Amino acid sequence: MSTKKILLSGIKPTGQAHIGNYFGMLKQCVDFQDEYDSFIFIPDYHALTSVQSGQEMAENSLNLAIDLMAIGVDPNKSVMFKQSDVPEVTELCWIFNCLTTMPYLMRAHAFKDSEAKNKEINVGVFDYPILMAADILIQDADLVPVGQDQQQHVEYARDTAEKFNRIYGETFKLPKAYIKEDVAVVPGIDGHKMSKSHGNHIPLFAEDDQIRALCMKIVTDSKTPAEPKDTSTDNIFALHKLFSTDQLADIEKRYCEGGMGYKESKELLAENIIKFIAPLREKRKSIAADLAKVKAILAEGGEKARARAITKMKEVKEKTGLSF
Numbered sequence: 001m002s003t004k005k006i007l008l009s010g011i012k013p014t015g016q017a018h019i020g021n022y023f024g025m026l027k028q029c030v031d032f033q034d035e036y037d038s039f040i041f042i043p044d045y046h047a048l049t050s051v052q053s054g055q056e057m058a059e060n061s062l063n064l065a066i067d068l069m070a071i072g073v074d075p076n077k078s079v080m081f082k083q084s085d086v087p088e089v090t091e092l093c094w095i096f097n098c099l100t101t102m103p104y105l106m107r108a109h110a111f112k113d114s115e116a117k118n119k120e121i122n123v124g125v126f127d128y129p130i131l132m133a134a135d136i137l138i139q140d141a142d143l144v145p146v147g148q149d150q151q152q153h154v155e156y157a158r159d160t161a162e163k164f165n166r167i168y169g170e171t172f173k174l175p176k177a178y179i180k181e182d183v184a185v186v187p188g189i190d191g192h193k194m195s196k197s198h199g200n201h202i203p204l205f206a207e208d209d210q211i212r213a214l215c216m217k218i219v220t221d222s223k224t225p226a227e228p229k230d231t232s233t234d235n236i237f238a239l240h241k242l243f244s245t246d247q248l249a250d251i252e253k254r255y256c257e258g259g260m261g262y263k264e265s266k267e268l269l270a271e272n273i274i275k276f277i278a279p280l281r282e283k284r285k286s287i288a289a290d291l292a293k294v295k296a297i298l299a300e301g302g303e304k305a306r307a308r309a310i311t312k313m314k315e316v317k318e319k320t321g322l323s324f
């Protein structure tokens, strides 16, 4: 038995991964995979709340598995799987549902946002945090790397563990979110949180021309090249912090003194993003050339994750009196 702590995180198959996902959460999963026993998964049950085309779901999931491997998730170090290969999470979710009150779930940010926008909310969206709690708790996760927007969900998982433990006796570990402060909210090209659903994202495997075009669209104020500029509010500079680390001091100096125009700044940023993305894109292509291998890795990961979930559910069913 390994004595390492357990890391678990997931990214939904709802569209293309972007650089906000990468810096906010995916990179941490890669960086920590030697230090932790890691479980990186594709929450397809969660994605069903919004993706309702079977073909799209399957394509997104397979693409995301390729993405994960391309950025360095190593199947020899991390268990990579898709959520629906561990159906026990839905069983645990039901058990947790029976301990969860409606007003508590009505306080969830995601639910409140949907409600504020008058969206038609399915029961899956409402119950989303509890399924996520099941994902985390069924694997005994200690650490959950996520972006800022997921903090509340990890707190729901902690609360749910505490509640279950209080009622049925010590069963679940209390997980902690790992949110890296400087990348907790990576801004998109409009300065708001980068998100697939806001259409302000730079895809993680974008082509060179697409990267250049997106950088040119970054929203700025109307200062002339000669005018001094504010690094703390500029959306281009926010991305230089991620991609232009070697040149950052120089760029900052030129911003403060004046003399660097936004066009020049955008062009430099685009070339630095291309330098970062081009090798990832090549690696992705070579992984995508053997889809059978990717599917086999997911299947094998699913078996490992499921075996652990079954063991945990045995304990849960005994404690709840569902098995005797």
Ligand code: ADP
Binding pocket: 010, 011, 012, 014, 020, 021, 022, 023, 024, 025, 145, 146, 147, 148, 149, 150, 183, 184, 185, 186, 187, 188, 193, 194, 195, 196, 197
């Ligand atoms: P999106 O908002 O684009 O749909 P997801 O909800 O699929 O992204 O998020 C997957 C993971 O990436 C989550 O842990 C989330 O917190 C993180 N993440 C997403 N966007 C950002 C961002 N702009 N900055 C930091 N982390 C992010």
Ligand code: TRP
Binding pocket: 008, 009, 010, 011, 012, 043, 046, 131, 132, 135, 136, 144, 146, 150, 153
């Ligand atoms: N809710 C997460 C997101 O939208 C995805 C997710 C589902 C997850 N289950 C999880 C993340 C468990 C971490 C741990 O990004």
